[in-house]
Amino acid sequence: MLKDITIGQYFPGNSVIHRMDPRMKIVLSIAYIVMLFMAKGFSGLAVGVVFLAICYGVSHIPVSLILKSLKPVVPIILFTAVLNMFFVEGDPLFQWAFITITKQGLSTAALMSVRIVCLIAGTSLLTYTTSPIVLTDGIERLLSPLKKLHLPVHELAMMMTIALRFIPTLIEETDKIMSAQKARGADLESGGLVQRAKALVPILIPLFISAFRRADDLALAMECRCYRGGEGRTRMKQLKLTSRDIVGAIIVALTIVAIILLNIFFPLAIA
């Protein structure tokens, strides 16, 4: 069913990571990405992998979800791996016609693959443990200094929040309209491209009509409650940094230090 598509892929839970401040989570996710690229050798990257595994363990996200989020990037990983394997110069391990595989190429390919996997899995952890609305809230607060540059940060965040809020509604609506037209014998599954495109008309027209109606209603409701944009607006949910955010930051900082030390003492790519 259409509804099974997860948007923002939020996986509800009550773990420490779920309850962390979204701003801190965003900052730490960025720090984690930096950490991955700082790690030069296998030992450093291993620390990154272990760190992520522990985070997933703490947040009770099932392993199947991680695999699901990795599926779309498998082609990219393969592509980078192959490129690195063939085009990095070094001591040849295998030679045939114009194809040369080097020792360095092989290890770079492996490093890059692990790095990309960690990158995707790490950023996914942010979206798995933070609901989209809370996430936009965090982004808005992080970007709020840009207001000084007359960037409409609040308006952008509001648009994003509304869009996110209405995605499930629209999906539900599409589902309902599709069911209703299927009940009248609409055939959405067979036929060529043109026929399939034509079959979408009975779904898109009612969907657009209802989307415009909803937008109208929402605008009216917001005006009725005196919405005037971000100027002087207070918020119901105040974001507050707590001890768990500080602890999280310290752990990430220590991991980064560990990786720097490993870089210094085991600088070789091939362990």
Next chain:
Amino acid sequence: MAAITVEHLSHVYSQGTPFEKTAVDDVSLTIEEGEFVGVIGHTGSGKSTLIQHFNGLLKPTSGRILVEDRDMWADPKKIREFRFKVGLVFQYPEYQLFEETVAKDIAFGPSNMGLSPEEVQMRVQQAAQFVGLRADKLEKSPFELSGGQKRRVAIAGVMAMNPKVLILDEPTAGLDPRGRDKVLGEIKQYHKTQGNTVLLVSHSMEDIARYADRVLVMNKGKVAMFDTTENVFARSEELAAMGLAVPQVSRICRGLAARGLNIDPNCYTIEQAKQQLLALRAGKGADQNA
């Protein structure tokens, strides 16, 4: 022959996620041909989920559904055949309208069946007549109509397929009392003249009492009762425990009977109550004359 047979049907939404929800739980029942069945139940009791299985919009998580004694999901490619046999009118069906004119919109279903244009035209005329849409409305845009008229167009769109079984999910929700009576009267008329099986989901006990031969009561995804209208409304305590009520007339009759009046406590339509009260008065009058 049974119109629809349900065997141990269960449906679980979003299986394997934290949002998992069993909406229909091991339901077995048989709906006979030509019946007018009322379906009642508290919100969230699984009525809409159940009826969406009857025309193959939802696939059972487990169990089987037989339409005219044929297993619906024996060949998933042929599921559209069953959609034409079992017509389903959704809750708030007016949001599915999309064509330029009312006539074209009603014709959407019959055209999908692959009927000839003449046949389609005839079906459209007939269906429009059933729901009381005048000929001049047929060439209008469906978006110019009032809510009640839109609702009728949507119902006609399913009636025009002339399904053996017609299922309506709260067809009167949000209509004014007169519009409600008219739509239901038209459905009853359709049932009488076509002799089709009709399932009517409704939150109005009065409407169910007035039109249904048998009543299916759903509670928490299970069939709580499936019996004649009279027998179902006789069990008012059980219904109350499920958050449902009996028709107001039933309550009045029961109250009168409890006060010693010679009246059937289980009458459930205004018509029945009226006759009983008239008979009572006639009897009293006769006593006084004697």
